[in-house]
Amino acid sequence: MSQDLAYLKESASQTAGPYVHIGLAPGAAGFDIYRQELGHDITGPNAKGDRIRIEGRVIDGMGAPIKDVLLEVWQANANGYYAHPEGGGEVEDGFCGWGRIISDFDSGEWSFETVKPGKTQGRNVGTQAPHLNFWIVARGINIGLNTRMYFDDETEANASDPVLNLIEWAHRRATLIAQRSEEDGMSVYRFDIQLQGENETVFFDV
Amino acid sequence: MTQPGEFYQRNRSVHPTALTPDYKTSVARSPRYSMISLQNSVSEITGPRFGHGDIDAGDNDLLTNYAKADESPIGERIILHGRVLDENARPVPNTLVEIWQANAGGRYRHKKDTYLAPIDPNFGGCGRTLSDENGYFYFRTVKPGAYPWRNMVNNWRPAHIHVSVFGSGFVQRLITQCYFEGDPLIPICPIVQTIPDADAIDQLTAKLDLNATVPLDSIAYKFDIVLRGRRSTLFENRLEGN
Numbered sequence: 496m497s498q499d500l501a502y503l504k505e506s507a508s509q510t511a512g513p514y515v516h517i518g519l520a521p522g523a524a525g526f527d528i529y530r531q532e533l534g535h536d537i538t539g540p541n542a543k544g545d546r547i548r549i550e551g552r553v554i555d556g557m558g559a560p561i562k563d564v565l566l567e568v569w570q571a572n573a574n575g576y577y578a579h580p581e582g583g584g585e586v587e588d589g590f591c592g593w594g595r596i597i598s599d600f601d602s603g604e605w606s607f608e609t610v611k612p613g614k615t616q617g618r619n620v621g622t623q624a625p626h627l628n629f630w631i632v633a634r635g636i637n638i639g640l641n642t643r644m645y646f647d648d649e650t651e652a653n654a655s656d657p658v659l660n661l662i663e664w665a666h667r668r669a670t671l672i673a674q675r676s677e678e679d680g681m682s683v684y685r686f687d688i689q690l691q692g693e694n695e696t697v698f699f700d701v
Numbered sequence: 702m703t704q705p706g707e708f709y710q711r712n713r714s715v716h717p718t719a720l721t722p723d724y725k726t727s728v729a730r731s732p733r734y735s736m737i738s739l740q741n742s743v744s745e746i747t748g749p750r751f752g753h754g755d756i757d758a759g760d761n762d763l764l765t766n767y768a769k770a771d772e773s774p775i776g777e778r779i780i781l782h783g784r785v786l787d788e789n790a791r792p793v794p795n796t797l798v799e800i801w802q803a804n805a806g807g808r809y810r811h812k813k814d815t816y817l818a819p820i821d822p823n824f825g826g827c828g829r830t831l832s833d834e835n836g837y838f839y840f841r842t843v844k845p846g847a848y849p850w851r852n853m854v855n856n857w858r859p860a861h862i863h864v865s866v867f868g869s870g871f872v873q874r875l876i877t878q879c880y881f882e883g884d885p886l887i888p889i890c891p892i893v894q895t896i897p898d899a900d901a902i903d904q905l906t907a908k909l910d911l912n913a914t915v916p917l918d919s920i921a922y923k924f925d926i927v928l929r930g931r932r933s934t935l936f937e938n939r940l941e942g943n
Binding site for chain 2: 501502503504505506507508509510511512513514515516517518519521524525526528529530531533555556557559561563567569571577578579581582583591592593600615616617618623626628630632633634635636637638639640641643657658661662667690691692695696697698699700701
């Protein structure tokens with residue numbers, strides 16, 4: 496026997512279940528209770544940079560869209576700074592960088608508007624390509640899944656991104672890269688997340 | 702000189718794996734490939750922050766936050782209280798804690814819930830609060846009822862309250878469920894049993910806390926939440942000890 500290190504253990508995760516909306520998006524569950532729901536406005540009114548829309552679905556191992564999924568997104572501003580004391584620099588007043596998105600109950604489609612993030616500081620040296628950090632919970636998902644979304648019009652930055660380059664199977668990097676199109680003059684990026692099977696999205700143990 | 706550094710690696714032995722076939726929905730919703738391990742960068746160490754401007758003072762009182770004036774929900778009145786700590790046993794202050802639950806009869810106020818137990822007109826079923834400078838939080842609510850679900854033919858969820866917590870970095874993000882001491886449904890629930898470690902299940906089971914009850918008013922349960930801990934420093938690209 497030896498001494499006890501006396502660290503506590505992290506509380507175990509449990510699924511968010513099918514009624515996650517009651518707690519985190521009560522309007523979608525069918526009732527109004529709070530003065531304001533959180534996570535609807537990622538950027539605030541003062542954010543600089545390109546306004547973009549991101550849309551997609553989360554698809555299960557049968558190829559069916561998940562209609563009760565909740566995603567959270569965490570991103571830097573256009574200068575590559577996070578709204579946090581250790582975020583690298585100042586952000587615009589009202590810029591939060593965090594959003595909470597739910598899928599449509601009928602189609603499984605979700606979308607949100609934000610600004611395109613800038614390059615962020617790498618872990619030790621260098622820079623990371625522009626990306627959004629995603630966290631995905633739903634019924635049947637026992638512990639939230641972490642992934643990242645990159646942009647297909649950042650070819651050069653993506654090629655030197657330290658995280659994409661960690662993925663040994665180069666063809667799997669493509670699962671993290673959203674496809675740009677244009678709608679009414681606005682850039683729209685399509686990011687379908689495949690939970691399982693062919694073209695399974697890369698998930699990270701962060 | 703020390704600075705806060707990266708978070709401790711998540712101890713996956715206390716968490717459910719993705720694929721837990723007795724909880725049937727997990728079968729098609731679990732990745733088959735291994736996760737890619739990622740050392741923390743600024744993207745992982747930082748996370749959203751919330752303040753008192755984001756929520757209202759009464760948001761943590763489920764006895765009143767959806768009830769008509771001078772009415773209250775039917776059920777066992779409880780106080781759910783505890784602290785948000787990290788693995789170093791340090792308090793996590795000013796962090797957002799959100800809860801949701803069924804009413805006393807096990808019915809959720811959700812348009813997709815069709816269970817025949819009735820809605821309580823005075824109960825919404827959600828609450829939120831910020832932990833104080835010592836990591837302490839509390840809610841007032843009614844104890845939720847057990848709830849049947851379509852998994853195996855005759856599965857019932859134990860009484861539970863869903864709990865969502867943030868911490869200071871996005872990789873501390875956690876959703877879990879709080880169970881209640883002595884509930885015989887706990888050991889036979891396929892969702893509880895996705896957790897491989899019996900001690901980790903006990904850690905999700907709130908204990909009756911008679912000292913915190915309000916006599917002749919509400920009974921209390923204590924529920925501490927532990928988030929991932931953080932190393933002390935990352936100094937000149939070299940990890941210092943904690």
